[in-house]
Amino acid sequence: MITTRFTELFGIEHPVVQGGMQRVSKAELVAAVANAGALGFLSALTQPTPQALTAEIERTRTMTAKPFGVNLTILPSLNPPPYEEYVQAIIDAGIKVVETAGRSPAPFMPAFNAAGVKVIHKCTSVKHAKKAQEVGCAAVIIDGFEAAGHPGEDDIPSLVLLPRAVDELAIPVIACGGFSDGRSLVAALALGADAVSMGTRFLGTEEAPVHANLKQKLLEASELDTQLIFRKFRNTARVFKNAIAVEVAEIEKQAESEFGDVAELVAGKRGAVVLESGDMEHGIWWAGVSAGLIHDIPSVADLVARIVGDAEHIIRQRLAALTI
Template sequence: MFKTRITELFGVEHPVLQGGMQRVSTAELVSAVANAGAMGFLTALTQPTPEALAQEIVRTQAMTNKPFGVNLTILPTLTPPPYAEYAQVIIDSGVKFVETAGRSPEPFMAAFKAAGIKVVHKCTSVRHALKAQEVGCDAVIIDGFEAAGHPGEDDIPSLVLVPSTVDALSIPVVACGGFSDARGLVAALAMGAEGMSMGTRFLCTVEAPVHQNLKDKLVASSERDTQLIFRKFRNTARVHRNTVAEEVARIEQREGSEFSDVTELVAGKRGAIVLETGDMEQGIWWAGMSQGLIHDIPTVDELVKRIVSEAAEIVRGRLAGLTIA
């Protein structure tokens, strides 16, 4: 219904992407997104080993015969995962689409290109998007300040960041950060983007492998119920506001505080407890401002169909009916 350079790049029906979400983007969710005609990405680092990623790709392939990809997030850590081994698994699996995030994917571009893999890099600034284009990425996803996860340090919202990126690049741009419904898709296309990427909205679907309490919390929350943390350490992250996130923010405000002072509170194992048990105060969990636009828990297929059909109604109806003086 909406054909763009992104639908052509991925060979999908709709210009709607499900971004990679740690511990969430598994075979169940990604295959559902693919079967709905959208584009989904497994998260490589959700799997504890490259061998486990290979198995998860096989599981996904058994659930769908439509295109899907793998997210490879490259972060600076003291004990980095074996990124090259994860990348080789992606290549060997026959998957033809990769979403990269974090540091530049340049070290892996030659191998990905040789395997015929299309790379879309997630960025938080125009300058980083330009670098992604320079190193050969086929498209970029631009994260506005509203987004869950790490929205960068520039604090530029999507309404400005998306068209600025579109103006600067020649490759396709996908809008991300604050997008969750048909109005968001129409707005993204109006700003020159070729589609939209959603995380928080897909988190609140039947197929998302998280506890029902988390989904219910998203439905009950407003756009004001997020918390910025790690600002002091120049690694800003947007999470759902709970007692743990508020405590982390308070510790950051103390004079002389260091990241080690919050390490235990933000540990991944605590976040995993939230997702698995539904104890919403056990740790931090990612959520974007778009949670204020989430009012139900549909299946992925219902959500994608609703977004596309309502977007078409907006374009053919309300917008078409506007009078230009």
């Protein structure tokens, strides 16, 4: 058993987190993570309305009696979703841990605090992590440059960004970006983290609600099979390298290109088709460089047990043997 500030503060058996993934973090996956003794997050905005989120929370509870949370990603938009209503739905459902990402959760902290909800904010820089601590977050997730999604604009990998954050913060730090197995869990703990958060690795599990073709792509992938896009627009994103991702990157190289030139290619509705139909070239889909470390598609229970078991073995056997 590996016990950290994270496991103690959040009442979780293992220091492993399944981050909120748009269109992926649904009841089947999150319940399996919870039952395995890790912490899983439903994706609030995967649900079209706050009422649908309430129903998904209740559906998850029919599959597990263990703790799980909800991810709320807060992004600038011309037509933003009703964030306040989603927050209230989370609170009314009795959820006690929320993962936020994107903009600061500060506007919603009074409501979460009043309801006894612990907030974990996902950050891509030490500056933002310190701000999250300042506004009252219980913990932060630190996204290294290896991560899928939006890893920030500083290009700092986990090996440096993680201990920098640990040095600056008093609250628990959860490592994200490149973590996928027992070896990387031990590395994160050695760097001062209290847990690891994984997205890409959980995509490659039996319970992940995505097409089998996507899981096969992960099995075939190396660490070279991701593509950075949106660099020109200062909104860097790491996705799987397919024809669409490469086309977007090539358009960005054109001197006068604007986001509107790629908007249709990267539309969320096209990504949804990828996950549901298995047409892996129809749109972009998220993947981190840890895809190169995925060699099987286990159940969530087997994956979590293997990660923790391997980490315990490394700590007790290999590392202990290196000391005098």
